[in-house]
Amino acid sequence: MTVPCKRLLNVGFLTLLAPVGLTVALVVLHLLGAVNAWVFPLVQVGAFCLFGGTGCIVAAQVLSRRPVPVSRPINHQRRRQLCWGLAILLFSLNFPAYLLAHHMTHVRSPGQIGLGVPKPSHSQIPSDRGVFYGTRTLPIGQSRWLETWEIPTQTAVPRGTVILFPGNLGTKSSQLIPPAQSFASLGFNTVLVDFQGVGGSSGNTVTLGIAEAQDVVTVFNDVKHRNVVQGNGDSPIILYGVSMGTAAILRAIATQNITPDAIVLELPFIRLIDAVKSRLRYHKIPTDPTATLLIFWASIQHGINGFSHNPINYAKAVECPTLVIHGAQDKWTPVSDIEALVQTIPATKQLVVSADAGHHQLIGVDRPLWDASVSNFLKAI
CATH class of the missing domain: 3.40.50.1820 (Alpha/Beta hydrolase fold, catalytic domain)
Structure with missing residues (x-):
């Protein structure tokens, strides 16, 4: 397995383990009175880490199947760039969509801090x-x-x-x-x-x-x-x-x-997808793939199928x-x-x-x- 693929694999495992560390930190901060852990969307963040980490691991395994010829080191450089480019692209597209989907489908009680509208x-x-x-x-x-x-x-x-x-x-x-x-x-x-x-x-x-x-x-x-x-x-x-x-x-x-x-x-x-697209279009936000990602992550967060x-x-x-x-x-x-x-x-x-x-x-x-x-x-x- 090449170095970039190993790094991508490590990112995947770290992402899968992130909810554990986050849970421990929230418990400690909650006991100290610093935050109210009950209002933190831990389940939704955990779902995102599960899908993101699994995606990184699968991508690393797929990209590592082809051996890199020693005589052509340029392929190694290109593959490393491809791995990082793919990871950055997936993250930059999905993480904001994930947060926006959570914000649009959740409400906050008076005085509560976090995502969601009042x-x-x-x-x-x-x-x-x-x-x-x-x-x-x-x-x-x-x-x-x-x-x-x-x-x-x-x-x-x-x-x-x-x-x-x-x-x-x-x-x-x-x-x-x-x-x-x-x-x-x-x-x-x-x-x-x-x-x-x-x-x-x-x-x-x-x-x-x-x-x-x-x-x-x-x-x-x-x-x-x-x-x-x-x-x-x-x-x-x-x-x-x-x-x-x-x-x-x-x-x-x-x-x-x-x-x-x-x-x-x-x-x-x-x-629903037409309704989401019309609102994105009104705010001059690209409709594709934004609308699809918003509905996908909202569906994951709520256990529903928004596309149907x-x-x-x-x-x-x-x-x-x-x-x-x-x-x-x-x-x-x-x-x-x-x-x-x-x-x-x-x-x-x-x-x-x-x-x-x-x-x-x-x-x-x-x-x-x-x-x-x-x-x-x-x-x-």
């Missing part, structure tokens, strides 16, 4: 707008929960229940109160949901609708069960989602077989009336993608496109159009 909190509550509401907490296992707000309709006989889900890093207060008020005025009880990782719910991760689909199932089943207990088993349940919330709804329908009576999808996207997260495929399973609302000026998802999504839905569907709206809820841009579109759609429910 966990979104509530800036207002419905009573600040003069709206009566109640808070409900749904337990998930022993240590997790979902927080919901319930705004009842003032009509004597409710027409059903609308469950509302926010977009990426959105909360009940930031995105769901205005549409809930409109649904309530139309005669529907409303349930506003914080996905895990935001607002009053537990958790510190965001997976762009993948894990959030289970949150949709949890709330849907809870509302359905309460309807049955109250003797309203036939009461319609409508799901409303914004951006990431639409992906979670469609995934829940396709993979968990929930059966809402209607769905309202506002500002959806059709493929395509709401346009989930839409094939929709069997209930569907209203899709979008903005012609949306910089993330073009109208052509939305039209393709609508065509994929086999059930009755309607598409409303606002010429003036971008990636913002239509209710905040053109409320009369939003109210009229939703009201007309729900007349048949």
Whole structure:
């Protein structure tokens, strides 16, 4: 084995052993009170070291299979340069992508230092707008929960229940109160949901609708069960989602077989990789291979497959009336993608496109159009 290959092999073994030393250092620093070891992403760093170290070892073994002729020392120099060049290239591409993937899919509690965005909190509550509401907490296992707000309709006989889900890093207060008020005025009880990782719910991760689909199932089943207990088993349940919330709804329908009576999808996207690329493109960051690396490392960190997260495929399973609302000026998802999504839905569907709206809820841009579109759609429910 040549010297460069031996060095690459040593780098691989050192990388594999790095988590052990890091763990010891964290334990010592934690006991000394210097850091809070519980908030350090040790599992994710360990996964990166495992893949990086294994890659270095495999590369060293492959490159060492060919003996270097003594009569041609120039090959030795080229091979050494190739080994180091390959190692530097792999590291420079993957390590920043790994950190960015962690930052984009994790949230930090107030005062917590590290990667991730600050966990979104509530800036207002419905009573600040003069709206009566109640808070409900749904337990998930022993240590997790979902927080919901319930705004009842003032009509004597409710027409059903609308469950509302926010977009990426959105909360009940930031995105769901205005549409809930409109649904309530139309005669529907409303349930506003914080996905895990935001607002009053537990958790510190965001997976762009993948894990959030289970949150949709949890709330849907809870509302359905309460309807049955109250003797309203036939009461319609409508799901409303914004951006990431639409992906979670469609995934829940396709993979968990929930059966809402209607769905309202506002500002959806059709493929996760396209959504990531559009954001990279907006910030003038090369999309290839950045988008692929981001999704790859996020998938490793969360134990998911982000490459198969395509709401346009989930839409094939929709069997209930569907209203899709979008903005012609949306910089993330073009109208052509939305039209393709609508065509994929086999059930009755309607598409409303606002010429003036971008990636913002239509209710905040053109409320009369939003109210009229939703009201007309729900007349048949």
